[in-house]
Amino acid sequence: MRLGHRVERDKRITSHLGLTARAFGADEILLSGEEDETPLETWRSVSKRFGGSLECGYEPKPMRWLRSFSKDGGKIIHLTMYGEPWRKKSEKIPFEGRVAVVVGGTKVPGELFGISDYNIAVGNQPHSEVAALAVFLDTWLGEADPGRFSDGEVEVIPSESGKNIVSKGKE
Numbered sequence: 361m362r363l364g365h366r367v368e369r370d371k372r373i374t375s376h377l378g379l380t381a382r383a384f385g386a387d388e389i390l391l392s393g394e395e396d397e398t399p400l401e402t403w404r405s406v407s408k409r410f411g412g413s414l415e416c417g418y419e420p421k422p423m424r425w426l427r428s429f430s431k432d433g434g435k436i437i438h439l440t441m442y443g444e445p446w447r448k449k450s451e452k453i454p455f456e457g458r459v460a461v462v463v464g465g466t467k468v469p470g471e472l473f474g475i476s477d478y479n480i481a482v483g484n485q486p487h488s489e490v491a492a493l494a495v496f497l498d499t500w501l502g503e504a505d506p507g508r509f510s511d512g513e514v515e516v517i518p519s520e521s522g523k524n525i526v527s528k529g530k531e
């Protein structure tokens with residue numbers, strides 16, 4: 361979940377955040393803050409072309425959504441520079457059940473610290489939500505199984521030099 365999106369200021373970073381979430385294993389992205397179709401369109405179009413069954417949508421009341429998610433047994437991981445060290449804590453966070461990873465944009469509501477099951481810091485210095493998400497997901501989950509993206513229109517074949525993209529004939 362992306363909190364506090366601002367249409368003008370966060371245009372590119374929110375798009376990158378969702379693409380990073382997708383690439384590192386998320387199966388759903390929720391946008392909140394100012395309503396904006398642009399990142400949703402980007403995420404959908406990348407998923408169509410490169411594969412995977414990514415869901416994405418806009419959530420107007422993110423804190424209400426998170427309270428209800430938590431009440432229903434979901435676990436909340438809040439990425440914040442004020443949290444506990446990610447390397448030590450990641451191994452203690454189980455993979456089972458539903459998990460929401462929350463990142464902020466502007467100042468996050470204080471309540472988030474209390475309703476989160478884990479407040480996790482990727483270092484205790486301020487940096488970027490995209491960097492925090494990538495580093496945390498890589499440590500916690502490892503790289504997403506490449507099989508997740510096998511239903512795309514194209515597939516990127518790892519190459520030592522140059523681009524190798526295979527078309528799956530769906531374009």
Ligand code: SAM
Nearest residue numbers: 439440441463464467481482483485487489492
């Ligand atoms: N000034 C904002 C505040 O007071 O919450 C923080 C803005 S920061 C650019 C945006 C988001 O990046 C934060 O809400 C957090 O999710 C993430 N972030 C930034 N630095 C982080 C860190 N060291 N560890 C974990 N997450 C971090």
